[in-house]
Amino acid sequence: MKSKVILISIDGMRPDGVLGCGNPYVQTLLQNGSHALDARTVFPSVTLPCHMSMFHSVPPERHGITTNLYMPQVRPINGLFEQAAGAGLSCAMYYGWEPLRDVSRPGSLRFAEYINAYAEDATDGYLTDRAIARIEKSHPDFVFLYMVETDEKGGHDSGWMTQTYLDYISAAIDNARRVIERFGDEYTVIITADHGGHGRGHGSDDPQDMTIPMFFVGKQFTAGQALENVSILDLAPTIAAILEVPAAPEWEGKILVRG
Numbered sequence: 001m002k003s004k005v006i007l008i009s010i011d012g013m014r015p016d017g018v019l020g021c022g023n024p025y026v027q028t029l030l031q032n033g034s035h036a037l038d039a040r041t042v043f044p045s046v047t048l049p050c051h052m053s054m055f056h057s058v059p060p061e062r063h064g065i066t067t068n069l070y071m072p073q074v075r076p077i078n079g080l081f082e083q084a085a086g087a088g089l090s091c092a093m094y095y096g097w098e099p100l101r102d103v104s105r106p107g108s109l110r111f112a113e114y115i116n117a118y119a120e121d122a123t124d125g126y127l128t129d130r131a132i133a134r135i136e137k138s139h140p141d142f143v144f145l146y147m148v149e150t151d152e153k154g155g156h157d158s159g160w161m162t163q164t165y166l167d168y169i170s171a172a173i174d175n176a177r178r179v180i181e182r183f184g185d186e187y188t189v190i191i192t193a194d195h196g197g198h199g200r201g202h203g204s205d206d207p208q209d210m211t212i213p214m215f216f217v218g219k220q221f222t223a224g225q226a227l228e229n230v231s232i233l234d235l236a237p238t239i240a241a242i243l244e245v246p247a248a249p250e251w252e253g254k255i256l257v258r259g
């Protein structure tokens with residue numbers, strides 16, 4: 001069942017963080033779509049390496065990005081953006097952390113907007129507004145919306161699982177709700193995180209850093225179903241399958257849509 005896709009990455013969102021943030025829409029997500037509350041990210045549990053793995057479906061030892069400093073791949077692999085653009089699809093990206101620009105190669109994006117996380121009080125909300133306006137106008141085939149305030153202003157500034165952190169997650173879920181309520185008929189929406197965290201940081205192989213939640217809302221997924229043994233490497237193949245674009249031959253993850 002082909003459809004367009006919106007992927008929402010909420011940086012540093014732990015499963016117990018989203019379940020405990022107090023936003024009633026989390027229950028709606030659990031009931032209306034499939035979910036994985038114990039999905040695994042890759043080590044090191046750091047933003048750029050994890051997002052490279054999210055889009056390229058290989059672990060950091062293969063794509064070579066092991067810190068937040070981007071280095072051109074020695075043995076380049078096409079990521080999801082390159083595969084989608086190569087198939088003629090239109091791609092868009094809205095992000096609040098500048099190094100993420102390198103998850104796609106030049107020429108893959110038809111629309112993009114970046115804003116620094118401290119440039120406005122509610123960066124994630126602003127980017128969501130911008131993405132919504134673009135989707136209304138241009139209906140891109142694949143949209144990536146990245147929210148950073150949960151990690152920077154919640155986790156690092158205040159501490160993982162503090163009330164401030166939980167409040168930022170709740171705000172991010174409200175942004176996701178706005179997207180789903182507006183475009184849920186036209187798009188399959190996937191909500192995930194790059195990594196978790198504990199104390200004031202992340203990056204270790206501790207389960208608190210390595211375990212991430214995922215929510216899948218769309219006609220390819222069974223409502224209320226818990227998916228098991230899910231990895232961040234599964235996202236690119238799953239989204240490519242929904243968009244009906246080919247996976248790159250190097251991708252290692254599996255397709256999560258029902259057969």
Ligand SMILES: [Zn+2]
Pocket residue numbers: 012047151152156202
């Ligand atoms: Zn961080």
